[in-house]
Amino acid sequence: MKIYSAIQIGDYHQNNCEDHLYIGEYGKNKILCAVMDGCTTAMESHFASTLVGKILKKICVEKGYKEFIEQDSKSLNIEENLKLILKDLLNELKIVKNQLMIDSKELLTTLIILLFDKNKENGIVLAIGDGFVNINGEITEFEQDNKPDYLGFHLSEDFDTFYNNQKQKIEFNKIADLSISTDGIFTFEKLAPKKSQEEINVIEYLTKEFTNYEKAEMLNLKLKTLENEFGLKPTDDFSMIRVIK
Secondary structure: OOOEEEEOOOOOOOOOOOEEEEEEOOOOOEEEHHHEEEEEOOOOOOHHHHHHHHHHHHHHHHHHHHHHHHOOOOOOOHHHHHHHHHHHHHHHHHHHHHHOOOOOHHEEEEEEEEEOOOOOOOOEEEOOOOEEEEEEOEEHHHHOOOOOOOHHOOOOOOOHHHHHOOOOOOEEEEOEEEEEOHHHHHHHOOOOOOOOOOOOOHHHHHHHOOOOOOOHHHHHHHHHHHHHHHHHEEEEEEEEEEEOO
């Protein structure tokens, strides 16, 4: 199994990339992947997306410690694990918000989170806000009319009510070729002269095509090809994780 990632500031952004991504092991057999997109019109939204990534890292590290200590801990299914991760994430965000006296507008970020079991080969994706998911060739685009949902909107809600209202959720039973991305994947435009006379489908090239599969930097190499050969760059911040078995 190979896991690739790439992140790039959008060409229309000047100061900070408001996207962030995280890849980590959640316990012995599970992998957690997440991409976050801070709200451009909010306050210092690169902070929100990065903070969520750091908290997810903390959750994964603590899970490893717990499994080492509690050898006979209760086994949860994949969605129960995802629900527990999300609950811990929101609780940690509340703590940080209170400790640092952060305004809610400083915690506006979308989240696409992928959790899969390497042994059972099943998994689940949950999207809060806009984004893109490709599961074994089946593409799902999450688009909320430019008014995406954000984690920061839900910190004061009852968690079970909040979770039960999440409809952008996909479960799967096979791992072959999976991708998650922020909505920057939809914003590639021709911003420079192109060298190649061919046309290219950006989404298929990034999420389905296998050039440079053997290299750890596959996605970054693809981004360079899109820019150098086709003159294409994302105008919005872009982050993506692709998993190929």
